[in-house]
Every structure is written in C-alpha cells, then in structure tokens.
Amino acid sequence: MAYSTLLTKDAKMKVLQFTIPVAHDKSVIVEQVDLPYHYPYLHRHKEAQITWIQKGGGTLISGNSMHRYNEGEIYLIGANLPHLFKSNPEYFESNSKLSIKAFTIFFNPEGALAGLLSLPEMKAIKIMLQQFQQGFKIPAEHFVEVSSSMNDIKNSSGAEQIMHFFMMLNKFLSFNSKLVPLSSYGGMPSITENEGIRIGNVYNYIMQNFSLPITLEDAAQAAYMTPGSFCRYFKKHTGQTFVEFLSRIRINEACKRLVAHKFESISTVAYSCGFKSITNFNRVFKGVTGNSPREYLDNYFNNVSNLAKIAD
Numbered sequence: 227m228a229y230s231t232l233l234t235k236d237a238k239m240k241v242l243q244f245t246i247p248v249a250h251d252k253s254v255i256v257e258q259v260d261l262p263y264h265y266p267y268l269h270r271h272k273e274a275q276i277t278w279i280q281k282g283g284g285t286l287i288s289g290n291s292m293h294r295y296n297e298g299e300i301y302l303i304g305a306n307l308p309h310l311f312k313s314n315p316e317y318f319e320s321n322s323k324l325s326i327k328a329f330t331i332f333f334n335p336e337g338a339l340a341g342l343l344s345l346p347e348m349k350a351i352k353i354m355l356q357q358f359q360q361g362f363k364i365p366a367e368h369f370v371e372v373s374s375s376m377n378d379i380k381n382s383s384g385a386e387q388i389m390h391f392f393m394m395l396n397k398f399l400s401f402n403s404k405l406v407p408l409s410s411y412g413g414m415p416s417i418t419e420n421e422g423i424r425i426g427n428v429y430n431y432i433m434q435n436f437s438l439p440i441t442l443e444d445a446a447q448a449a450y451m452t453p454g455s456f457c458r459y460f461k462k463h464t465g466q467t468f469v470e471f472l473s474r475i476r477i478n479e480a481c482k483r484l485v486a487h488k489f490e491s492i493s494t495v496a497y498s499c500g501f502k503s504i505t506n507f508n509r510v511f512k513g514v515t516g517n518s519p520r521e522y523l524d525n526y527f528n529n530v531s532n533l534a535k536i537a538d
Contacts, residue, residue, distance in 0.1 A: 253338040254391050256380050257330045263313035264326055268426045268433075271383065273332040274305045274355065276394075278373055282326030284313040284393060285478055287429065288361055289409025290464040292478055300372050302398075304359035308426065312433060314482060331379060333391070344394070358407060359527045365403035372397065410465060424449050425463055434474045437500045442468055476500045477514040480507070484519060485526050492519045 255273070260281075268287060278300045285296045287310040288303060295301070295311065303309050317324045333339055335355050343352045364372050375394035382390055431448040432440065445468055446456035460468050476499045489495045496507035511519050 230321060237380040241303065243369060253333065254379065254387060255332040258328075259330070260325060260327045262325055263317040263512070264311040265330070266310075266312065266318075266433075268308050268310040270306050270308045271332075272305055272336070273334045275303050275330050275332050276329055276376065277301050277303065277311070278332045278376055279311075280329055282313060282317070282324070282328070284311060284317070285482075286408070287433075290466060291409045292474055292484065293363070293408065293449065294478065299366075300364040300376075301361060301367060301408070302358065302364070303361040303408070304355075307361060308429075309361075310429070310433070315479075319509055329380065329467055331376060331391070342388075348392075350399055351392070354395070354399060354527065358405065360407035360409040362405040362407060362496070365401055365405070367403065368397070368401060378445045425460075428460065432475055436472065436479065437498060439500065439502070440472060445472075471502075473510050476512055477511055480511065481522065484523055495519075497531070 235278055261467055264282070264284065279295055283294070283296045286293045286301065287308075289307055289309070311328075313326055316322060317326070335352070335440065342348060343355075372394065375390060375397065378390040379387055379394065420521055426450050431445065435444075442453050443459070446453045446459075449456050449459070451459060460466070460471070464471060466474075479497050480499045482499070483489055483495045484492070489512055493504045493507075496504050499507075501507040501510070508518060511517075511522070515522055517525060
C-alpha cells in the first residue's frame, strides 16, 4: 500500500490553488528544491508536473488516493489535480537534520505548448497526457532513462530544451509496463475553486491531526458544514467516506512506522496513529492492506531480502 506544518492558521485557509512562477520566455519550467521538507499542504495548479524524488520519503496524496513515495521515484501529476507530497513526520521534528531534494518540471498542456501539441505528429503524446490526467508513477525500469532526460532538460535552454522535453515525453509512449493512474479523481465531479479550498482544508486538517481522536464533527467544522451535509459532500467529491479516508491515512502512517522498525511494539504504533484499541487497529489494518500487521511486516522484509539476493 502506498502512503505538518509551520504556516499560520490564516495561511491554511487559502491552500489549494497554487501559481507556478512562469517566466514570459519559458514554456517549460525547471525547479530544483533542497529543503527541510516538502510543501506541506494539498494544492493544485494549471501546470502538469514531472517530479523526481532525489532525496526523502513520505506520502503522496493525489486526488482521492494515497501512495507511499521513496527516494529515486518519478511521478507525473496532471494539470489541476490536487496533490501533496507529505514528508514523513520525522522531517518536522524541531531537532531534525533531515532534508528533501526534488527536481520538478512544470508545463501547461493548454498554455504555450498547446500549439505544438496540436501538430499531427504530436497526437500520440497529446492523447497520452489527456489519458493520464490523473498522473502515474514512472515504471522502475525506466527511472534511469527518464532521470537522464530530466537532467538534459535542466542543462539545456531555448529550442534545445524543448526538444529534450518532447523527446522525454516520447519515451513515455514506449513504456511496456501497465501505467496505473495515481487517482480515480477523474470519476469525481469537477470542483470549483471554493469547493477545492474546502476539501483542501479538510485534507490538511486530517493530515495534521490523524494521531488525535478526530470526530466527524471536528472534520465538518473544518469544512464549515453540518455533520450530515459534510458526510454527503465528502463522499461525493472524494469517492470515500470520511471514516474510510481517515482510516487509510492512519494505516498508511502505521505502515511507514512498522517498516522503519522504530517501535517498541505493534500496539504502540496503533495508539500513536490514532487507534483506541489494538483489536480495532488489526481489523482496519487487514481491511486496508489485506494482511495483519505481522504478516505485512514479514512480507515486507521477505521482499527486501529477496531484492538484496537479486542485487548480489
């Protein structure tokens, strides 16, 4: 299964729509970041992005889905898809010496590049970008070649940079692995700016407080709605109930703490992730992952051991 903050309360209320600073003479924007942690709020922007996680790990929320991300992985995220790379909790500790490093390429398929993408020769690339509006993870076997292409884009300019960019997109067409969308958000109703901000507030509230006993009333208050209206609203716009989403956040965090092997017992992980009893934790854990916590751990370390043998 795949699965903080220093901003003011007022800043939290304006999180979702994000503007990428676009130079007037650039169709492709290259951004290299080296920071204590990733931008910690759910947001979206009109540009699509290709992000290479060069250092760090955590949870990627994309639309209505969650995925664990790790160092070395590369993701394509579609334009206007709400997303969040949430660094692991240890990155936000006051004495943390951890940091993240990421390289992102932003581009707007409906902006300056629209003319090029309308050319007959670009039809396959345009269809691919439309088909994967919900994004996808670059298959592991293609990480090296895609990261190399991203470096070519970063180290070039002018027409040469655009050529490298489209050569990289053309490589995406040759992927033999089945590409799985990062989100099923495309099946959800389209959201207005105000709706997006409201959902963003709820997501951020849950991400920051999942270890506490969050109630439906708490979440509804974060959305400025009555509990009944909030239940219907959240289900309509995310495809999940509030309880399902909260459970997945908590189980995702539990998985990360288990595989990090920094815990006294499984029960301490359960309680630290917001569960009131080990029985409920075990039941929800199996419902989300398909395994008990102990089975999950055994499978994880068996896979790590097998990969190490293959590497040798």
